[in-house]
Amino acid sequence: MTTPLTYPARPVLxxxxxxxxxxxxxxxxxGDAFDIRAARSARDALALLADPGADALLVDLRFDRAPxxxxxxxxxxxxxxxxxxxxxxxxxxxxxxxxxxVLGALRAAGHTQRAVFVHDFxxxxxxxxxxxxxxxxxxxxxxxxALRAALAGARRPAR
Amino acid sequence: MTGTPTSHRExxxxxxxxxxxxxxxxxxxxxxxxxxxxxxxxxxxxxETHDGRPALxxxxxxxxxxxxxxxxxxxxxxxxxxxRAARLEPAARALDPAALRALLDLAREVESQLRALAxxxxxxxxx
Numbered sequence: 001m002t003t004p005l006t007y008p009a010r011p012v013l014x015x016x017x018x019x020x021x022x023x024x025x026x027x028x029x030x031g032d033a034f035d036i037r038a039a040r041s042a043r044d045a046l047a048l049l050a051d052p053g054a055d056a057l058l059v060d061l062r063f064d065r066a067p068x069x070x071x072x073x074x075x076x077x078x079x080x081x082x083x084x085x086x087x088x089x090x091x092x093x094x095x096x097x098x099x100x101x102v103l104g105a106l107r108a109a110g111h112t113q114r115a116v117f118v119h120d121f122x123x124x125x126x127x128x129x130x131x132x133x134x135x136x137x138x139x140x141x142x143x144x145x146a147l148r149a150a151l152a153g154a155r156r157p158a159r
Numbered sequence: 160m161t162g163t164p165t166s167h168r169e170x171x172x173x174x175x176x177x178x179x180x181x182x183x184x185x186x187x188x189x190x191x192x193x194x195x196x197x198x199x200x201x202x203x204x205x206x207e208t209h210d211g212r213p214a215l216x217x218x219x220x221x222x223x224x225x226x227x228x229x230x231x232x233x234x235x236x237x238x239x240x241x242x243r244a245a246r247l248e249p250a251a252r253a254l255d256p257a258a259l260r261a262l263l264d265l266a267r268e269v270e271s272q273l274r275a276l277a278x279x280x281x282x283x284x285x286x
Contacts, residue, residue: 142187
């Protein structure tokens with residue numbers, strides 16, 4: 001009896017953004033090392049994390065092109081809690097911080113994969129994100145070498 | 160001038176994200192000659208940056224919200240680089256190698272300047 005040869009599947013990188021720029025970049029510069037999947041919202045991401053799953057997350061921060069109904073967070077609630085009822089300001093806040101809010105939704109659903117942002121976070125902000133969401137990395141620009149380093153060894157946790 | 164110090168800082172963060180980060184997407188990863196396969200993406204990064212509009216137009220749209228930061232040296236340097244990129248557009252779109260090399264340098268300059276601006280503004284606003 002022979003044992004069939006098996007090859008380890010490439011890890012899956014789930015890109016979450018409101019456009020196509022991250023996915024294009026990932027396909028070009030990381031596609032040799034990862035199977036790239038793309039989601040445009042937390043809802044899409046949760047569906048893809050259920051099947052086929054992912055080993056790491058590459059998350060955009062600002063989602064100003066996403067339909068409002070796709071955003072995580074409630075405009076009215078945010079306006080009353082944070083902005084004295086200013087709904088326009090609340091919407092901008094939700095758009096500006098949407099990547100972190102999406103990650104929060106994924107963590108709340110039990111998805112603890114390494115998450116990487118392409119953003120130059122101030123050190124204290126990055127520390128806060130790690131305190132809230134566990135394994136979070138950030139690279140300040142679309143630097144393929146830095147992103148490869150940030151994603152190296154990422155594997156989906158056993159569930 | 161309109162807005163508050165907080166809203167000015169938020170506008171700088173938007174600018175660094177919408178323009179700086181995306182303008183440098185391909186340029187950050189290419190040295191020397193621009194491979195033919197990457198040229199269309201480099202052109203897109205600079206000339207169709209945000210919702211299909213040029214990076215320079217996005218900067219102009221955000222400028223009124225920047226308050227005092229509209230005159231910051233980093234902002235002025237980024238705007239100058241984008242204006243030079245705009246003048247290069249016909250040659251770059253014709254895939255002239257020298258124009259594409261120059262565009263790489265300008266794109267990296269824009270990204271660096273806007274990142275430096277965002278850091279300076281954050282440090283200024285930090286308690």
